[in-house]
Amino acid sequence: MPSATKHRPPSPLSTSGRTSSAQLHPLKPALRKPQPRKRQPKSPEVLERERLVLSRLPDTTVPPKRKPVRQFLRLVWHRFIYLLIHAVFIIYLKLRWGYNAIVSKVFALLYYHHRTPELIQKDVQPLKEKGKFPGHISVVLDYERDDLDKLIDEVAEIACWCAAAEIKTLSVYERTGILKNYISTSHRTIADHLRSYFGRDRPTVRVHAPHSRSFANGDIPGDGQDSEIDLEVMFLSEEDGRESIVDLTKTLCDMAQRGKIGAEDVSTELIDAELKDNVMGEPDLLILFSPNVTLKGYPPWQIRLTEIFNVTDNEGVGYQVFLRALHSFAKTEFKFGR
């Protein structure tokens, strides 16, 4: 695993900050020696400034070697401070976790959907009036071993909230891509959940995944394709990220070798259009149900301007997180290009 080998073992004996004072104050030797590299001639003001600075710098004639005992003591001292900081910080994290857990509980009690679309609509109505409401929501879910039912249930719940809030597109990212094998099962579960929310007159839903072109839209009456679908659920996995860009590169290389395109034809617009067709467009809002923000391989091209939301210390799917994400989305002013 790269994460295990990623970090050099700290070797403070050899590289700790104070070992060589010449390294600390290179200004002096640099000034005395004639410069081998080409530099701009220094103006009188610069020289004056340097003279001022130099008079304040400590003497560089101190022998660079320190006593090993002293160095060892310093090391022990820093180690101690390090452990102290970590101990204090872990206590702080625990306290914060407790506080946030209480806040989440209170939110969960205050805002519960009771499986009533009207309540959800009431919750999101003020946000819609404010003018900023996402049309495409994306969520990142985790697949825990052997708990496929839980995962599909979570997808179905989120799909119901989206349908009630009248969000048109929901993309579900799950790293391993196991959901893609259960498109029809998911469709059935989502339909069941929708029925329990909306009753018999439930919104129509379509479940699909990029690449695997199987559209399981059993509940769309008759000819299907043209009729308006209320909710579109899309399953994404790690292979829709980097791999899709790699595949596109291969295709482009193939075309270039056959002389259909030249390298100069490869443009951001072309890649964007291809990825949009083959994978998906840019989501407006990405909701993470994890305590920290790591994207776990989420398609990189598409998250350029996506608002990323998570609740600190939150673990697991909850309606209050969904609602808080929508609130946070409505508040931010949307500026293109920072």
Add this chain to the structure above:
Amino acid sequence: MNSPPIEWVTYQLKELFINATRQGPVPRHVGFVMDGNRRFAKKNHIETAEGHNMGFDALAKAGFTIAVCYKSGVEAVTVYAFSIENFKRPLHEVNALMEIAKFKLNQICQHGDLLDRFGVKLRVLGQLDLVREDVREVIDEAIDITKDNNKCVLNICFPYTSRNEITTAVRSIVNLSTTPNCPPSPSFSDSSTTSTASSKTALAGLSDFESITEQTLTEHMFTSDSPPLDLLIRTSGVRRLSDFLLWQCHQDTEIVFVDCLWPQFDIWHFLPILTDWAIKQKKKDKTAAAMRRQEEGLGQRIPVR
């Protein structure tokens, strides 16, 4: 807060904390989105360009973030200084930003020692042909002055967007794949140095486009010679990546959104993030080790059966 003894104490405290941070795991590569300069300027009724200036100042100040990074053992720092989208801003602001960049880089050229102190190699990532000629000259000079430093890297994303970076990578791969394999005449390859040899293998590999992998693309990104990005920090509470290092940050990178504006971001904001990262990293390493042990245990048990 400005009296000498207090300054001395805060300095000592900073040094102590930085040295303590070194004792644990430290991210190898940190990215910063320096956001909030405009808002800071607006809030404090400074002209926008001046606000940006303070952001650059904060960057240039040796005692600040970057120095903290290098002191605590970070190998590479990447900062988002100017987006290609920023060219859409009012012309006078763009010009002011360019002037500031030129000025600051000039300063680096004159006091290159500041970067020398940490052995920092400066690199400018982005679509440099969009930049004015005079600015580009200064950039080249600054890069030239620090090119011999090899301890750590400072990547300044100058006119940069990540999509542009990915496109450039794809384009160069397509370009390589179409160039006919001219060089491999054996006598030439014997005398060639290692660098040309490596470029040749890349060429030879790419004519067969099926061998293109994620790794190939990663090698063609601007950041190819920096370690993988471990930590990405965005200030000013905006929870978006805004086209920054998308390819690099979408896997295991820890992304942190900080509420304070960039000019206010200092070591007391930064050290908790580093500590938090270290704690998470230790936990991750521990679970990885446990997993490995479990797998080894399984591997041992199977032959017994």
